[in-house]
Amino acid sequence: MGVSVLLVTIIGVLAFVQGSAVGVYESPDVQRNQPIADRAATYLVENYSVNGTRNHIRYNTSSGIDASLSGYNAELDTLKDKAGLDVATERRVNPRVNVTVVNASSLKTGTRDPAVDDHDQRLAWGPDVADRDNVATTSRVVKLTNATGQCDPACWLVVRVW
Amino acid sequence: MRGQAYTLEGVLAAIVVVTATVYGLSAVDTGPFQTGAQQRTAALETRASDTLSLAAETGALHNATACYSVGTPTLNGNQTGSSTEFEMMLNHTFDRQGDHYNLYFSYWESDSSTRRTTIVSQETVENVADQPADAAVATETVTLTDDTPVRIGDCSGTGPPLSAVDGYFASDAEPDSVVYNVVEVRLVVW
Numbered sequence: 001m002g003v004s005v006l007l008v009t010i011i012g013v014l015a016f017v018q019g020s021a022v023g024v025y026e027s028p029d030v031q032r033n034q035p036i037a038d039r040a041a042t043y044l045v046e047n048y049s050v051n052g053t054r055n056h057i058r059y060n061t062s063s064g065i066d067a068s069l070s071g072y073n074a075e076l077d078t079l080k081d082k083a084g085l086d087v088a089t090e091r092r093v094n095p096r097v098n099v100t101v102v103n104a105s106s107l108k109t110g111t112r113d114p115a116v117d118d119h120d121q122r123l124a125w126g127p128d129v130a131d132r133d134n135v136a137t138t139s140r141v142v143k144l145t146n147a148t149g150q151c152d153p154a155c156w157l158v159v160r161v162w
Numbered sequence: 163m164r165g166q167a168y169t170l171e172g173v174l175a176a177i178v179v180v181t182a183t184v185y186g187l188s189a190v191d192t193g194p195f196q197t198g199a200q201q202r203t204a205a206l207e208t209r210a211s212d213t214l215s216l217a218a219e220t221g222a223l224h225n226a227t228a229c230y231s232v233g234t235p236t237l238n239g240n241q242t243g244s245s246t247e248f249e250m251m252l253n254h255t256f257d258r259q260g261d262h263y264n265l266y267f268s269y270w271e272s273d274s275s276t277r278r279t280t281i282v283s284q285e286t287v288e289n290v291a292d293q294p295a296d297a298a299v300a301t302e303t304v305t306l307t308d309d310t311p312v313r314i315g316d317c318s319g320t321g322p323p324l325s326a327v328d329g330y331f332a333s334d335a336e337p338d339s340v341v342y343n344v345v346e347v348r349l350v351v352w
Contacts, residue, residue, distance in 0.1 A: 034201060038208075054215040107254040139205065141212035141255055143220065153250040154216060 029162070033136035036085050036095050037161040041138040043083035044099065044157060050145060057157065059144040060117075069099060069125040076126045085161075098126035098160045101142075103150040112158060115150050135162045199296055203352075206261065207298035210351045213255050214302040222247040227267065227304045227345045228324065229313045247318070252283075256351060266348040270335035279348075280331070297352035306342040308334070 048065040050056045058064035072078040076097050080086050085095060101123035103115035114124040129135060140157045144150070217223035226248040256263050265283035270276070311320040312327055321327070324342050325334060332343040 030201075054219050055212055056216070056219055104254055108258055110258050110260075137205075139209060141209055141216055141251075143216060153222070153247050154213070154254060156255075 027134045029134040030136045032093070033095055033134075033161040034138070036093075036097075037136045037138040037159045040079070040083050040085055040097060040099070040161065041140045041157060041159040043079075044159070045140050045142060047082075055140065055142045057142050057144050060146040064145075066117075066123070072125070074127065095161045096127050098124065098129045100124040100158045100160070101144065102156040102158055104152055104154060105150075107154070107156060112156075115155065117150075129160050129162070132162045135160050137161075203296045203298050206351045207300065209255060210263075210298050210300035210349045213251055214300050214347065214349055217248050217251055218302050218304070220247070222251065223302060223347060224304050225313045225318060227347065228306060228310055252349075261351055263349060263351045266350070267331070268346040268348060269332040269343050272333040272335060277346075294352050297350050299348065299350050301346055301348045304345045304347060306332075306345065307340050308342050309340070310342065 044065065045055060045057065048057045048068070050058055059066055061067070069076065069079065076099070079099075080095070080097060085097060086092055100112070100114045102112050103123075106113045106115070114122045116122055138159045140159075141154050142151070142157045144155055214223065217226070226246060229246065252263065252265070263283065264281055266279050267282050268277050268279040271278050306324055308325040309323045311323055312330065313319065314321040324330060332345065335341070335343045
């Protein structure tokens with residue numbers, strides 16, 4: 001009798017709280033880095049957009065995204081400073097950031113290879129993300145100026161943080 | 163005397179517990195916990211609103227809403243054969259990444275007091291039926307005026323003005339003003 005009441009209680013609790021208690025939780029690394037990735041992507045999109053437009057990134061101009069990010073050092077420390085990426089919820093952290101532009105044909109085939117511009121330069125800045133675990137990723141849908149055809153109909157700006 | 167000792171012990175114990183709690187809380191980073199599904203929904207929401215913003219910015223969304231093909235909107239969310247820019251955007255951003263979406267147009271009826279909402283993406287019947295609770299929603303509003311030329315073909319060629327064509331899916335909501343109709347485009351992604 002007592003055993004059956006115990007079993008019914010346990011099964012009942014599991015059945016009712018299943019969604020919230022036994023959900024698949026992301027790694028704490030990803031949870032901490034996700035807001036940082038979101039912040040970085042929002043900073044890039046808002047700061048490098050053509051004046052008065054949304055999601056239309058200045059690419060190949062003097063203060064465009066390419067000139068800025070290529071001018072920073074390999075770890076993109078200036079970007080971290082400017083976008084405030086060195087703070088997690090309550091404390092200072094030192095994330096590594098990679099920024100990549102994925103062109104339309106890569107999206108069509110479902111890959112995330114970086115786009116290549118007219119000068120055979122890959123549109124990826126920051127340390128390489130290969131072989132890293134628990135990478136937090138934010139993708140924004142954008143178009144680049146002076147990127148004829150590559151962003152037709154759209155490119156992705158992918159920020160990875162680990 | 164003994165009572166005082168017990169009180170003192172209790173106070174000291176309380177101080178120890180509070181100190182340990184404060185110290186412990188400052189040692190761990192207490193952010194809100196998110197499940198993988200919640201994070202995925204947040205990412206989809208960003209992508210959906212980005213897509214609509216970009217489409218509105220480039221005019222592709224305006225072209226799509228003004229697209230005319232004998233009575234019905236030519237948008238059909240067709241996965242492969244779609245040639246309009248807006249559909250290609252949706253195709254690259256969602257279909258090709260393995261995400262489902264429904265696209266709705268909500269517009270005024272002819273008396274401009276009630277709104278009608280229709281689904282314009284008819285890729286599969288499952289899409290319409292199978293909407294999970296954690297779907298992400300993004301909306302964008304497009305205003306059409308009486309002299310907006312309808313878009314024909316792949317929605318980039320221009321035809322006669324909206325007020326001159328018959329059988330466009332939305333009717334002239336305010337015949338006395340230059341506004342033809344206000345279409346709210348709603349994208350539901352999961």
